[in-house]
Every structure is written in structure tokens, then in C-alpha cells.
Amino acid sequence: MAAGLLAAACVAWSASPLAGGGSGTRPALIVGISCAAAAVFRLAAGDWVPPADVFENLVVRTGRLLLEALRAGPWAEGTVIAALALEALHHSRPWHTGLLAVALTAFLFAVHLAESGARPAVLRPQLPVLTAGFGLLVLCCGAALLPAAGTGAASGWLRAFAAVAAVAAGALALPV
């Protein structure tokens, strides 16, 4: 349930405003919706196996094949990539992307909990790291909101590399 709502929220948030995207928005949106739907159906199906019958008809056999395909595909990963691509195509503000990142992370955790059947308490050891990650996210988004030091392509590269370096530094400095 939570994973489904978060998947829908991620795709809708990254696709808004619907008219504001560049070329390729529509295919990315279709891929995003399809992957999100498939991810939710896969979680809903769980470990359910249709009862085996020697005399099963074509419809049952096709349904069984579809279920196997649904289980084999990396649908959650597809949803993440499609949502980020949609966000990149929309040229949204940094805070918009920051919120999307929080929702995507929450979606991945919801998928993991639903898949493994574990309680949310299993995530307790990860809370400090997750909090640090969200702190870094806020800092990076805040830095992206500041006016650029110069104009032109070099300025953009510089900011992007600085953000990547900050994230890498944060990961290396993690006292785990």
C-alpha cells in the first residue's frame, strides 16, 4: 500500500507540470507509470503461486507466464530511473528535486519492507546514516539554490562536481 502510494507520488511529482517538460517527457512518463504499476503488482502478488493443474487452459497458462515475467523484471529500479529522467527533463527547482529524492528513497525502503515481509523496526540501525544522507541532501540542494559564481557551462560543471565530491566525501567519512 505504502509502496504503491509512494510510487504514484514520485511519478506524479517528477512529471509535474505536465506541459513543462522537454522532448522525451511523454515516453519517460509512460515508462515511469508502467514500471510503477508493475512494481506494485509484483508486491501485491507476493509469493502467490497459482494452483498447478495438468489441464489448465490457455488463459491460465498465459497468466502464469505473465506472473513470472512480473517477478523477473527490475520494476522498482525502472521507476527510479524514469522519475529522475522526468525530473531532469522538467528543469525543476532544486527543492523540487530534493523532495523527489526523499520520496524515491522512501519508496525503495517501502519496497524492501514489503518484499522481505519485515517490520519497519529492521531499519533502526540505518536511521543515523539515513539522517546524515538527508542532511547532505539538504546541503547540496541549498548549495544549488545559491546564485552561480560565473556564467557559462563551466560554472554548471563545477557545481555538479562539487556536489558529487561532497557526497563522496560524506560517504568516505562515515564512521561505520
Next chain:
Amino acid sequence: MVTPGHPQPVRLSWGPSGHAKRLLTLALAGLAIAVLARRAEFAAAAAPAVLLLATWRRDRPRSVLVSATLTARRMVEGEYAAVQVTVSGHGALAVELRIDPASAITPVARGTAGPVGSDDGGPDDGGPNHGGRSGVPFLATHWGSREVGVLEIILRDRWRLSEGRAAVPLPRIDCYPLPAHQRTRVVLSRLPSRLGEHAARVPGEGTEFAGVREFVPGDRQRRINWPATTRRGSLQLNTFAAERVQNVVVLADATADVGSPGSTTSDLVHRGAAGMVRSYLAARDRVGFIGYRNQISWISPGTGQRQFHRIMDAMLAEPGNWDARSGIRRLPRAALPSGALIIVFSPLLDSRLVETLRDLRERGFTLLIIDVLNAAPGGGKDRISDLARRIWRMEQDAIRFSLRELGIPVVYWDGEQSLDEPLAPYTRRVMVSRR
């Protein structure tokens, strides 16, 4: 295969978990878009995932000690059992146990049998069947001697980024057919001279009152009927019916297996036969069994719980394929004691069995057929198909009519109701055995 009760090392195959793969996708996609689109906020989107992945550690056991035991090796279809698993040597890693089920085995949702505890302090994070010693429940949905499946052991680190997996084949189980309910029993008028629990028509040393006769020297004085003596003026004695055992042979015809899955004629034959065997053994009768399929297997009549298990094991024996060329016409004499009641569970679709039953009747045995045919040929709805079905039905009626004409009662049982209902006309009074 893990030997029951003996912990054995099981090698683990480690790899990134699905959760780690998804986090890696988010991190790589965010960083790539940040660099390609020159937008720092996408690097920020990757930050939580990158930090979580940075906690990855490689210190993990290569193998664990596992012992797996089934709580029951013999069960009845529809019954629950569990695999008692003890895992040790996993340190602080969380253990999840699952059954990859074989055919007709359904793993039961967690909560029915929770964790029993951990022998080396592994954390219990609330996932399914965590800890060192756990019960993994399952349900056997259909009778037969079958594999339970494979026990999957999944170890997860505290960050849930890497998973160690191992598969342990589980032992076989014998799942007996669910015995049909039966309270009343068919009893023959002539019973063999062997001490039992059925009141016979001849006088004897039983407990059931049979009548009064004149006292003759040598009779036991405690059996004198004083009221009758007073009325008649001479010593009168109570007589009692002899108590005899009954020999019953249950014949299960498994040559045909038609009908909807789960309630095929073969299922009904075996459930009915199991119910009949259980009912007569409970009455301390001597019960034998004949399995009629590609070859005949039989168990001579006997009594007790051990006989029940012997018969059930014979039912579960691999049926093999029916060979149309095999010429079984007569049943072995050793399987059929003289004066036995032969109860046949059959859909009466095999003409050789029908001939065999006629032969038995001609040899003087008392038979009772329980017809379990619950399916008819399918096909189209055109006139020819309809005609063919009508002819088939008439043939079936003719077979049953010819058996009744020979003095063999044929009753129909649908597999759902109690066996008492179709057998009611024969259980209310003794069944006359004619030669």
C-alpha cells in the same frame, strides 16, 4: 540433504540484496544525471543512497551449521506440519527461513509458527522465522508420498545490503488420504469362528442376550434365569450370542483417475478406502487391502494400528502406469480369506475389474461395491456428442445392473457425504452372505 537432528555445515552464496541493487540504481542514476545535466541537486538526490551503500562490509560467514527435522513424517492430507530448523554460526546476522514447496505442499503464512529462539544471540528483527531454532510450517494439500521441497536459508546483514543464501533439500513425507467419515458398519450374517466383537447368530459366550433354554447338567448356575424358571416350573438358562470377528477386504481400484483435480475418482477411492479401513479396525475386525492398478498389491487381513499404517503405506506405493495389456482377471486367493466381506471402491470404468468382481461372486464371496464415478465424458454440444454420451451412460447403467443381478449391491458415494448414508440399507441389519 541435511540429516535430521545432526547439524551439518551448509555453504552460503553471498551477493548484494535486492535492496542494495535498488539503492545503487538510485545513486548511479542521480550522480550520472548530475554530471550530464550539470545540476548539483541530482547529486543531492543520490546522497542518502550513497551513504547507505558506504556501510557495506565484507566480514560474513562462508557457511553455517544447519539441522532440519520434520515434526511429522506421516500426516493426513489437510494437516499442518513444520520443519524444525536450527541454524548456528551466523553471528549477528538475521536469518530468514522459507520453504520452496514441492507439488501439493503449501507453506503457511508466518505467524502460525514463530521463532523459537536463537542459540547464539542473533537479532530478532521481526522478519519471518528469524533466529537460531525456528519452526517453518507447511500444509500438505493432497495425499501421496511426496517431497516437501527445499528449505531456503537467507542471512542478512544489519544494513540489509548483502544476502547469503543456501538451499537445503528436505526429506519426503507420507501424506495419507483423508479418511471418509463412517460410523456404522456392514456386518455379514455368517462370521468365521474367531473371537471378535460382532454378535453372531449362533449361541456362545458373548454378552448379548440371545434367549432362554432348559438347564442341562454342566451348565453354569450363575446363568439361570430365575423369573423364567418360576413361570415354567423347571430350571431355565439364559443363552448369549457368540461374538465373532469379521474378515473385511477393501479393494481400491486405482486404474482410472478422472474428475476434477482434488476430487478425482482415484482420490475418492483412496479416501473412502481409508475411512472404511479405519472404521473396521476400530471395531477390532480383521481388515485386508487389495490395491488394483497396473499390478495387484495386497495385504492379508490383520488388526490394530500397525495394520492401518501398513495399508496406508500400500496405498501410497507408486501406482505406476496402467498397462492395458496386463491380463489381470482373478484376484489372488491369499488376499481373500474364506467368508470375507469384500468392499470395492471403484468407478467401474475398467471392464477387467468388472469381470474380476463377477468371478469373485461366482466363487461365493460377498461383495459390496461403492461406486465413485463422479465425471462424465466432455466434448461438444452437438447431436453426435450428445448421443455418444447417452450411449456411454447406458453402458455404465448396464454394467451396474448386471452386477446387481448377480447379487452384488452397488451404492453411489459422492466423496462429500459420510459413508454411512449410501451404506444405510446394509448397516441397519446383517447382510446375508449367500453361497
